[in-house]
Amino acid sequence: MAGRTRNSSSKRATLADVARAANVSAITVSRVLNHPDKVSDELKNRVQQAIDSLGYIPNQSASSLASSKSGVIGVCIPSLSNVVFNDVLRGIYQVAGEGNYKVLLVDTHYSPLEEEKMVRTLLSQSPEAMIITGGDQTRSCERMLSQANIPVVQIMETLEQPLDMNVGFSHYQAGYDVAVRLLETGCHTLGFIGARMDTRVQQRMNGFMAALQERDRLDSKLIVTTPQPSSIALGGELLRSVISASGGKVDGIFCCNDDLAMGALFESQRMNIQVPSQLALCGFNDFEASAYINPSLTSVHVPRFEMGVKAAQMILDQLQERVPANRQVDIGYEIVMRQSTAVV
Amino acid sequence: MAGRTRNSSSKRATLADVARAANVSAITVSRVLNHPDKVSDELKNRVQQAIDSLGYIPNQSASSLASSKSGVIGVCIPSLSNVVFNDVLRGIYQVAGEGNYKVLLVDTHYSPLEEEKMVRTLLSQSPEAMIITGGDQTRSCERMLSQANIPVVQIMETLEQPLDMNVGFSHYQAGYDVAVRLLETGCHTLGFIGARMDTRVQQRMNGFMAALQERDRLDSKLIVTTPQPSSIALGGELLRSVISASGGKVDGIFCCNDDLAMGALFESQRMNIQVPSQLALCGFNDFEASAYINPSLTSVHVPRFEMGVKAAQMILDQLQERVPANRQVDIGYEIVMRQSTAVV
């Protein structure tokens, strides 16, 4: 190991230690780290050497306290197990990382009360901005967020009254459109299966039901939901429920996500029900598997990665005083027709 | 809204503001928050009221600085898109949350250099412990971690020389066992398909190849790998490569994960290859879909959630001076035989 080894026994080196070693003042070291253009090359080198040889790592708490800049973006998602958020997070992390922001991520377990608690925790870290899922916050949570006086982006769905900024799409409209498309492919008796039933799933369901209602095709017995978390296994169970509720007449099902849809598809195969000739299936989220499974699964594609990127970009724009063009963005969706629904 | 509304215009309330409002000293407010048993009920109430009415949220940076306790656990994973880590993270978040620790999560994109950078970032937050994936750190990263003088758990694989603590299992042995099991089901010509080829995938491959080698069954033409990230689509492509490399003779394939395995299965279906009678397939990780797909997929089940829980528990034990029983834990795995491999 080259150079002087630090006395690993004692405490972490501080700015002052580095300053002493480089024979400069503390603020010069600080400048080397934060405003390198304001320091001469000679000092920069000397300081950098001292930093390296001491293995100095800045204390972010002290820095945050002194500068009131934490470099943290707080992110609230409702579930770590729901892989839908992976892509969104990837987008957020990518942009945040490029802007030298850290991400503090919390899981609210689909509970507004837990969300309130988590937001309090996040705010105690003095984040410079927040990204938060949906619009279903408690009053007290909303108050904290607005008092924090930082950019907030609500993601995953378009909201009538965003707290601040908003990136998403209309789940209601998506559900509505799915109903229309399924009817166009020749389905007569449409059902819906949904799990977890968070607000976004409810909106998909509402849109779906509204479209059927308008066309006098709604049979509410065929709308089967459960508060249980979604899974492939559950998709199979719910399929059976709908089939039996319809007396075997159902010929098209909108599944609130691709997990349920796959479960329903696998179960159809086991029950020897032909998809799509006897039963059309449509999922939601368009996972990779949906395109490759046999028969491939019709689903609603959502640009999740792009949603994360966009949310993070709006925040960076705001933080850098580049006021973003839009404070609300509809990121859209696309119904991808595949083999699990009939060709028109 | 009941009570006095805070002057939302100005800055965030501080301990001192609360103390003034409650007519106590600052330290008393601090005690109410951190050592409530040391304050009389009367003062506790008065202080709590002041906190509520001011909407006071503690400044964690100041607290960390003064107490050198950040309440943060740093976590490094190689990929946010690899859903394998979702379960691990869920376990970590659950235990960390119960212990009132926050999780700072970073993504190293499978690069030791990026990992080093991320570890530096994490350490600047003064985490009280770190969880980090695998054993493939740079020298400099190892040095930083050991100098940090905090508990470190390396997860996902068992290591010969852990930096500190370790929870995982032997990927080599798992690969070895898969080869043995596939041979036992009557396969003669075994292939391997692997993507990304991080150290753990390599070890699975090495174990698999060693078992074949020992039995004189290794044909290295049938070991097909790519550094590309894994996907279902890629599984299909790699399947075709192995089949053509074997001149159609391959009758069993170990896929380095379930994504590839599903891709291979879907592609087999499209190519009209019967699974398992013409071709046996074995995946790795045992995703939920693997149990429900038709034919269901033989895979190596890994207790990922439990691994996350265990890692976090070892850390909490350490932080609370309850020295953990073991500093290294083999969390095991299980080969789950399903329809994609023949019954013995």
Place this chain on the structure above:
DNA sequence: CGGGCTTATGATAGCGCAAACATTTGCGCT
């Protein structure tokens, strides 16, 4: 009934850093 407790509260100092202001230096220009 007073010495030595515990318990409840307060005063002070300092954690490590960066903002704000102060000082020094060098340089161009008249």
Place this chain on the structure above:
DNA sequence: AGCGCAAATGTTTGCGCTATCATAAGCCCG
């Protein structure tokens, strides 16, 4: 030569909190 200005570096102060020690108030016991 000397003024003015910019660039480079330093000094001081305080961010908001908690550790530490100090103090005050009750309380037990012989």
